[in-house]
Each structure stands twice: as C-alpha cells, then as structure tokens.
Amino acid sequence: MTQTAYARLHCIGSGNLASAGIKILGKAVCSWATNVINPQATPIAPSHPAPAKAPAVSFLSSNSTTVSVNLEAKAPFPAIRALFDHLHSHLDDVAKLNATYPHRGVIKTAALHKAESDQKFTIDLSPMRNSRIPEALRESLDPHGLGEVLDLFNAISAQYVPTILSSLSILAGTDLSVAHTSYNMNYRLCDYNPNTAAPKSSNGCGAHTDYGTFSIIFQDGTSGLELEETPGIWVPVPGDATVVLTGWCAVILSGGRISAAKHRVRRAPGVRRLSAVLFVTPDLDVKLKPLGDSQPIRTFSDTIMRGDLDVATFKDVMGKRWRYREGNEEMDNADSLSQDNEIENMVWG
Numbered sequence: 326m327t328q329t330a331y332a333r334l335h336c337i338g339s340g341n342l343a344s345a346g347i348k349i350l351g352k353a354v355c356s357w358a359t360n361v362i363n364p365q366a367t368p369i370a371p372s373h374p375a376p377a378k379a380p381a382v383s384f385l386s387s388n389s390t391t392v393s394v395n396l397e398a399k400a401p402f403p404a405i406r407a408l409f410d411h412l413h414s415h416l417d418d419v420a421k422l423n424a425t426y427p428h429r430g431v432i433k434t435a436a437l438h439k440a441e442s443d444q445k446f447t448i449d450l451s452p453m454r455n456s457r458i459p460e461a462l463r464e465s466l467d468p469h470g471l472g473e474v475l476d477l478f479n480a481i482s483a484q485y486v487p488t489i490l491s492s493l494s495i496l497a498g499t500d501l502s503v504a505h506t507s508y509n510m511n512y513r514l515c516d517y518n519p520n521t522a523a524p525k526s527s528n529g530c531g532a533h534t535d536y537g538t539f540s541i542i543f544q545d546g547t548s549g550l551e552l553e554e555t556p557g558i559w560v561p562v563p564g565d566a567t568v569v570l571t572g573w574c575a576v577i578l579s580g581g582r583i584s585a586a587k588h589r590v591r592r593a594p595g596v597r598r599l600s601a602v603l604f605v606t607p608d609l610d611v612k613l614k615p616l617g618d619s620q621p622i623r624t625f626s627d628t629i630m631r632g633d634l635d636v637a638t639f640k641d642v643m644g645k646r647w648r649y650r651e652g653n654e655e656m657d658n659a660d661s662l663s664q665d666n667e668i669e670n671m672v673w674g
C-alpha cells in the first residue's frame with residue numbers, strides 16, 4: 326500500500342498544519358489534526374541554524390499523531406550497515422565504545438543469546454554520549470560509518486526538531502518548547518539482523534508506545550514497522566517512509582490533545598532491516614502535567630495533575646520495561662504488566 330493510499334484511508338478533516346510550517350500532502354488531514362486550539366502558540370526558537378524547508382507530511386493513522394514526512398535529509402544506510410558490520414566483527418572496538426558509557430553500554434547485542442527478547446541489535450548515542458567518545462576511537466570508527474551517522478543526527482536535530490515541535494505546539498494548544506529547552510535527544514541505530522538467537526522469530530521489536538515527545542524513524546526500505554490502528558489491528562507502514570510519531574510525554578503535556586501510537590516491528594526470516602531513530606524528550610526536570618491554561622480533554626490521574634512525576638522518573642519507570650523487552654535488564658514481576666499497561670495506570674485517572 327502506498328503512502329498516498331494510507332492518507333486517503335485514514336484522513337477525514339481539513340488541513341491545519343500548514344500554519345505550523347508543515348506542508349500537507351494531498352487534500353485531507355486526519356481527525357486529530359483538526360484540533361488546532363491556539364494559533365498563537367509560540368514556535369520554539371532554534372538554537373541551531375533555521376530549518377531549511379518545512380517537511381511535507383502524510384498521515385499514517387486515524388487515531389494518533391503518526392505521519393510520514395518527506396525530509397530532504399536521508400539516512401546513510403550504507404554507512405549504518407558498515408558500522409554494524411564492523412562492530413559485529415571487531416569486538417575490541419565494541420568494548421572501547423561501550424567503555425565510553427559503562428552505565429548501560431552503547432551497542433546492545435542481547436539478541437545474540439536471548440531468544441525471547443526483541444531480535445535486534447542497537448547502537449545508542451546522544452549528544453552526551455558522543456562527547457565521551459575519545460578522539461582516537463572516533464577517528465578509527467569514522468571510516469566505518471560513525472561520522473556519517475553523527476552528521477545525519479546533527480542535521481536532523483538542527484533542521485527539523487524545532488519545526489516539528491512548533492507544529493505539535495499548535496496541535497497541543499500550548500507552547501511545548503517551554504518544556505524542551507535543553508534539546509534532550511537520543512539517537513538509535515537498529516539492526517534487525519537474521520543472525521540472532523531466534524533467527525525465525527518474527528519479533529523484531531515488541532509492541533510499545535514511545536515515552537518521549539516525538540520520534541523520527543528512518544527506514545532502509547524494508548517493511549516491518551507496524552502501527553496499532555485499533556486494539557489488536559496492526560497496519561504495516563511502508564518500508565520507505567520516514568515516520569514521525571508521538572509518545573507519552575506529548576500526550577500528557579498536551580492534555581490529551583495529542584495521542585500516541587502503539588507500534589512494533591515484525592521480522593521476516595532471513596531478511597535484514599536497518600533503521601535510524603531520533604528521540605526527542607522534554608527536559609529531565611520537567612513535571613509531567615498538562616501545560617497551559619486549557620482544560621485537559623482526557624481525565625488524567627491525580628499524580629499527573631499534581632505534577633508529581635518528572636521526566637527523569639517517568640523515563641526510569643519506562644526504561645526498566647523497555648530494557649527488559651530488549652533483553653538488556655532483568656525484572657522482577659516482568660510478566661505482570663506490559664510496558665504500556667504500567668504507564669496507563671500511572672497516567673490515566
């Protein structure tokens with residue numbers, strides 16, 4: 326199914342994102358985008374060069390802020406493949422890279438020996454983690470793809486993060502930039518590699534909703550990413566789409582005006598799939614409660630309405646779940662609640 330078909334399938338309203346600096350592809354916009362509450366929302370002031378061009382958008386879901394964006398920047402998948410291939414065969418460089426962030430490591434390979442966890446390898450970077458990579462190690466890894474990868478994330482951060490945050494501010498009816506002053510971002514490369522503990526498993530990434538404000542997902546053309554359109558109904562996303570999807574922090578800060586998509590990645594046996602993801606999250610000390618003066622459109626828990634939960638604590642709770650799902654941390658009572666069940670209990674009244 327083409328991206329255009331997706332937009333036609335799910336969209337019912339009229340366009341409002343143009344005023345947010347995002348160009349709409351086609352004539353229709355999904356229902357969630359009709360909720361433009363406050364056209365006075367102040368766009369975030371970029372600390373980087375101004376965005377070169379507003380991205381064009383197609384919608385991928387009728388019930389969540391999940392869109393396909395047409396960005397000028399393209400992810401360098403040959404470089405991403407080269408970096409994974411180099412690290413898979415040079416364990417000395419893996420050790421050096423992980424030593425720069427000993428708390429959790431940088432490259433995660435639990436899928437090599439855990440058949441029940443997500444069957445993928447990841448490389449987790451961020452501006453903070455990048456700054457810890459010694460110059461000699463960086464120079465040795467640059468020819469194997471690291472340089473191009475970091476160039477991509479730096480470009481995306483500068484060109485698109487402020488624009489997307491401004492657009493979401495209009496949907497939220499409040500200025501989300503006030504909660505995003507420190508550019509709290511993480512970068513992730515994913516290698517859904519057939520050579521794992523369970524090569525025939527279709528579980529590339531278990532169903533979950535991202536915890537932050539929004540994520541930008543670049544794909545290498547291989548299908549596998551799916552959205553939960555309605556409970557239990559999964560819709561495939563075209564493998565060549567670049568996707569922006571919102572997370573729990575956007576849901577809370579917007580008072581429920583922004584919704585978030587549960588998603589997962591299915592593997593096909595013998596097929597390798599690569600992706601690159603940029604996660605944007607509020608500042609760690611932000612209290613997670615609806616921003617602005619407008620009444621929330623959903624009922625949140627007392628914990629949320631009182632502002633008792635900050636982003637750092639929320640990340641800590643969710644992180645335990647996703648690291649368990651990915652095979653990187655053990656958990657007591659891991660089966661009693663899914664990642665989203667636990668969050669729903671915290672968020673909703």
Ligand SMILES: [Fe+2]
Pocket residue numbers: 533534535588
């Ligand atoms: Fe995700």
